[in-house]
Amino acid sequence: MTDLDAALAPELARLEALRLRRRLQPMDAVDGASLRAAEAALLSFSSNDYLGLARDDRLQAALCAGAARDGVGSGAAHLLGGHRGVHQALEEALAAFAGREAALLFGNGYLANLGMIGALAGRGDTIFADRLNHASLVDAALLSRARLLRYRHADLQHLEDLLKTAPAxxxxxxxxxxxxxxxxxxxxxVALTELARRHRAWLVVDDAHGLGVLGPDGRGSVAAAGLDEAAVPVLMGTLGKAFGVYGAFVAGSRILVDTLLQRARTYIYTTALPPALAHATLTALDxxxxxxxxxxxxxxxxxxxRAGLAGLPWTLLPSxxxxxxxxxxxxxxxxxLSEALRARGIYVPAVRPPTVxxxxxxxxITLSAAHTATDVERLVRALRELASG
Ligand SMILES: Cc1ncc(COP(=O)(O)O)c(C=O)c1O
Incomplete structure (x- = not known):
């Protein structure tokens, strides 16, 4: 054991004892709803591929044709020759979809949040963040050096108190x-836009899990709430979840996007998204x-x-x-519980602290259009059996 290993090992042992040690489990995709693990094929309720597009034939064909046309990799950063016509076309299509003037592509949602928040806030600024925000938003705020004030989850009163007492x-x-x-x-x-308006703040929404799923045409949680660019000036969406591909974008006014182009470090100092993925994403958008x-x-x-799991000893959160x-x-x-389901051929990951x-x-449990009604019934039956015995 090297000195480094000796220094690191006790922490792994501590996590192991608490059953908090994370482990990779290689699993191949069988179809949109199942994974093949070492022991068997498992019906999976673990994917963010909500619309069941990740294995769609048309996306696969678009990816291959796109690679044949524009190559697999972009070879350079957007500002240094890596920005292809298909990136441009995708940005325009995403902006139109989101009902915004413009959009900028990022490598993924984590990078989009780091780059966008860092470009908009710095020392002397204040970020008010829901306590359950995704880790990338927390990291983005910390990295930006702005003051970070976290409000209790969805607690508008707490947020308003912070908005009132924070430096103006x-x-x-x-x-x-x-x-x-x-x-x-x-x-x-809607209430957040109202608070933002009254307390001179800009609302930034990360719609990683709403885009494609909620609202008219799948335009996301912001469109579902009937809010436009004036109410939500900064909108982030990811392409690796309901879109079934990979990547992310920030959409807003032309001035916002031009500002990100100058200042978002995770846009400027990194290789542009593979153009083949941009081709596949255009098909996904259709x-x-x-x-x-x-x-x-x-x-x-x-x-x-939800109907099937009513009355179990575990609480299904309101969603x-x-x-x-x-x-x-x-x-x-x-x-x-996750292991017991797995023994019955069903994969639902346990999420533990510090993630929650x-x-x-x-x-x-995540559901997908790739599931059948029978798949959902199977999960319900397994959980009910485990609850009763
Ligand atoms: C709310 C939220 N924002 C951002 C991300 C990061 O997106 P990506 O996986 O594209 O990096 C995720 C999940 O991964 C997320 O759940």
Whole structure:
């Protein structure tokens, strides 16, 4: 054991003892709803591929044709020759989809949040953030060196108190997930826009889990709430979840996007997204817009799951979205339940602290249009059996 290993090993042992040690589990995709693990094929409720597009033939064909045309890699940063026509076309299509003047592509959602927040806030500014925001938004705020004030989850009164007492000077950003990634609930967006307006703040919404799933044509949680660019001037969306591909974008005014182009370090100092992915994403966008049956099927699954799991000893958190967390409590109990499901051929990951607060370990059940009604029934039956015995 090297000195480095000797220094690191006790922490791994500590996590192991608490059943908090994370481990990779290689699993191959069988189809949109199943994964092949070492022991067997598993019906999976773990993917953010909510619309079931990740394995769609048309996306695969677009990816291959796009690679043949523009190459696999872009070879350079956007500002140094890596920006292809297809990137431009995708940005324009995403801006139109989001109902915004312009959009800028990022490598992924984590990078988009780091770059966008860092470009908009710095020393002397204040970021008001929901306590359950995604880790990338927390890291972005910390890295920006702005003052970070976190309000209790969806607690508008707490947010207003902070807005009133925080220094008035500098920029003020209210930052929230649109759909909370580990809870599945939707942020109180209309009320947040009102607070932003009254307290001179800009509202930033990360709609990683709402885009494609909620709102008219899948335009996301912001459109579902009837809010436009004036109300939500900064909108982030990811392309690796409902869109079934990879990447992310920030959409807003032309001036916002031009500012990001000058200042977002995770846009400037990194290789542009593979153009083949941009081709696949354009096809995904057509599917998101043009195939509302996928959202309809998802809604049916959400209703069936919630009706089926009523009355179990574990609490299904209130959520209308495809993220349906089953609160178990202790990390140990959550892992045990996940393992018991796995023994029955069903994969639902346990999510434990620090990803979620202490004492709120859960099974994060995610539904997809790739599931059938029978798949959902199978999960319900397995959980009911485990609850009764
Ligand atoms: C709310 C939220 N924002 C951002 C991200 C990061 O997006 P990406 O996976 O594209 O990096 C995620 C999840 O991964 C998320 O859940």
């Amino acid at each position: 000077r500098g920029r003020r950003l209210i930052v929230t997930d649109g759909v909370f990634s580990m809870d599945g609930d939707v942020a109180p967006l 599917c998101v817009r043009g195939e509302p049956w996928r959202r309809e099927r998802l809604r049916e699954h959400v209703h069936a799951l 209308d979205t495809p993220i349906q967390p089953l609160l178990v409590g202790g990390a140990d109990a959550a892992v045990t 607060p202490q004492g709120t370990a859960r099974l994060r």
